[in-house]
Amino acid sequence: MTLKLGRRSFADDATLMMAIVNRTPDSFYDKGATWAEDKAFDRVAQVVAEGAEIVDIGGIKAAPGAFIDEDEEKDRVVGFVARVRAAHPDLVISVDTWRAPVARAACEAGADILNDAWGGADPELVDVAAEYDAAIICTHTGGVTPRTRPFRIEYDDVVASAVADTTAYARRAIAAGVDPSSVVIDPAHDFGKNTFHSLELTRRLDELVATGFPVLVSLSNKDFVGETLDLPVGERLIGTLAATAISALAGARIYRVHEVVETRQVVDMVNTIAGRRRPQRAIRGLA
Amino acid sequence: MRVAIVPGVPALRPEYASIEDPVPELRAAVAEATRWLGSGRLVVANGSAKRTEKAPGYFDDRAAAFDEALGAALRAGDLAGLDLSLAGELWADVAGLTALAGVRATEVQVDYDDAPYGVQYWVVRWQCTP
Numbered sequence: 001m002t003l004k005l006g007r008r009s010f011a012d013d014a015t016l017m018m019a020i021v022n023r024t025p026d027s028f029y030d031k032g033a034t035w036a037e038d039k040a041f042d043r044v045a046q047v048v049a050e051g052a053e054i055v056d057i058g059g060i061k062a063a064p065g066a067f068i069d070e071d072e073e074k075d076r077v078v079g080f081v082a083r084v085r086a087a088h089p090d091l092v093i094s095v096d097t098w099r100a101p102v103a104r105a106a107c108e109a110g111a112d113i114l115n116d117a118w119g120g121a122d123p124e125l126v127d128v129a130a131e132y133d134a135a136i137i138c139t140h141t142g143g144v145t146p147r148t149r150p151f152r153i154e155y156d157d158v159v160a161s162a163v164a165d166t167t168a169y170a171r172r173a174i175a176a177g178v179d180p181s182s183v184v185i186d187p188a189h190d191f192g193k194n195t196f197h198s199l200e201l202t203r204r205l206d207e208l209v210a211t212g213f214p215v216l217v218s219l220s221n222k223d224f225v226g227e228t229l230d231l232p233v234g235e236r237l238i239g240t241l242a243a244t245a246i247s248a249l250a251g252a253r254i255y256r257v258h259e260v261v262e263t264r265q266v267v268d269m270v271n272t273i274a275g276r277r278r279p280q281r282a283i284r285g286l287a
Numbered sequence: 288m289r290v291a292i293v294p295g296v297p298a299l300r301p302e303y304a305s306i307e308d309p310v311p312e313l314r315a316a317v318a319e320a321t322r323w324l325g326s327g328r329l330v331v332a333n334g335s336a337k338r339t340e341k342a343p344g345y346f347d348d349r350a351a352a353f354d355e356a357l358g359a360a361l362r363a364g365d366l367a368g369l370d371l372s373l374a375g376e377l378w379a380d381v382a383g384l385t386a387l388a389g390v391r392a393t394e395v396q397v398d399y400d401d402a403p404y405g406v407q408y409w410v411v412r413w414q415c416t417p
Contacts, residue, residue: 283309286298287336287343287404 003214003253004181005054005092005135006112013276015248015267018054018094018256019047020220023076027061029221029233029258037080044084048091050260056115057081057106058096062191064147070101078105085110094137098146100124107132113184115256117191117218118146120169130177137184137216138169142192150192158197159204162187167211184254186216190224198224202243205250217247218256220263241266249274289327290390290413291320292361294406295380296333309404316399316410323412330386334358334407336378342405344378353377354407358400361411364392379407390415 003010010016021043025032034040044055059076060068068076081093094113095106098121103114107128114129116122119141129136140162142153155161166185174180187208189198201208208215219225225239226232237259244255244263248270257263271277297303298310299317308314321329334357335350336343342350353373360369366387374381392413399410 278304278306281305281307281309282303283298283404285343286303286309287296287406 001181001212001214003184004179005094006133006182008053008090008092008112009181010053014253015271016054016092016254017047017050017052017260017264017267018056018216018254019043019050019052019260020256020258021047021055021057022061023057023059023080024061026065027058028063037083040080041083041087044088044091047260048088051264052260054092054094054113054254055084056094056096056113056256057084057111058115059102060097060147062117062147064149070099073097073099073102074105077102078109081106081111082109094135098122098125100128103128103134104132107134113137117141117186117188119143119165119188119191120172121146126173126176126178129173129182133179133182135182135184136173136178137186138166138173138213139186139188139191140165141188144192150190150194153192153194153197155197158193158200159187159207162201163207163211166208167213170213183213184216185211185213186218186256189217189219190222193224195224195227198222199228202246205247205252209251214253215251216254216256217244217252219243219247220256220258237262245270288390288415288417289324290330290387290392290415291324291327292330292332292384292409292411292413293317293320294333294408294410295331296406296408312401313399313403313408313410320398320410320412328386330383331380332383333380333409334402336406338402338407339405344405347377349373350377350407353379354402357381358407358409361409362395362397364395364413364415367391 025035034043059073092112094115095111096115098116098118100122113135115137119139170183187201221236225236229239244266248267255263334354337347337350340346360366371381392415394414396412
């Protein structure tokens with residue numbers, strides 16, 4: 001099925017890079033590197049040059065921290081979305097928010113995707129997506145409150161839970177009027193999950209792909225990589241890329257990343273090995 | 288009778304297609320020539336694969352002269368008297384040319400004459416009297 005992300009459509013064998021652009025002073029990986037709006041704007045230009053099809057703009061870090069109200073979140077995100085839209089008319093713009101009022105203002109400013117990392121905490125988010133013909137990312141959090149860390153969460157079967165919750169969310173979005181070709185699911189590694197849960201989701205990602213909804217994975221430099229290898233933020237790229245390779249082999253479609261170039265190479269290499277993509281340019285032995 | 292001489296390049300085959308075609312001009316020339324050919328005779332041949340150090344067969348300093356002579360004969364529309372005895376050593380695919388023994392062209396058109404990967408390719412159309 002063609003994947004429709006706001007103003008752009010993509011073939012059903014296309015893999016897409018979604019580059020993270022933080023409008024935050026405190027996100028775990030970049031620690032405020034793009035808090036200044038001009039720095040964030042430069043980051044957008046850079047990831048576009050690196051081949052990212054999507055930017056994911058967020059105004060609130062995922063982890064607990066200073067309370068950011070709706071108005072502050074809008075201040076961080078909405079004007080910036082408008083600026084990016086003006087400079088990059090064809091770029092797919094995603095907004096990382098769980099709040100419907102913020103999503104509405106972002107769509108007015110030109111956003112294409114609502115990336116709801118918190119699994120439908122605001123039930124009206126799907127209505128905003130439907131109203132603006134935006135795409136929606138339906139994530140699995142195990143039902144936790146936004147911006148909380150997992151604490152002793154257990155699942156009978158984390159993958160079954162992810163399949164059930166993301167597809168229920170997806171059906172709710174479609175029922176609300178979101179275009180079925182604009183609904184993406186994301187098992188949300190580390191959200192409401194310990195490292196063992198995130199590893200199992202990676203290992204069994206094919207079960208999410210089998211739902212038929214396009215699957216987004218957000219693996220980049222996360223704690224499950226760090227804990228697996230006992231490495232701090234800043235030294236998790238290789239582990240991230242290994243998880244990326246496994247996800248690509250299982251058939252993930254969208255990769256939410258800090259490092260665009262490295263991820264693109266891994267995803268293309270894996271998909272070509274899997275026979276889903278041609279080599280870029282092969283002449284060895286064929287001249 | 289129409290004759291088209293084209294190189295047997297595996298990269299032209301659909302199962303070896305890349306995202307970015309490594310032989311776009313050659314592919315276009317072969318397509319044009321075979322369209323023109325209709326039900327005529329298709330001959331598959333090419334020159335030496337030892338033209339450069341990066342060539343599949345590495346560099347052989349006899350390759351250039353061999354290809355020059357073969358190219359001249361193809362352009363002349365007459366292969367009579369051509370010495371192809373080095374073809375095996377020089378990795379030149381000339382077996383198909385035996386089908387042209389005694390055939391002479393009255394009109395010749397060269398659509399392609401290049402060696403982008405150290406292998407000499409020609410795409411040549413011969414219009415022959417029956």
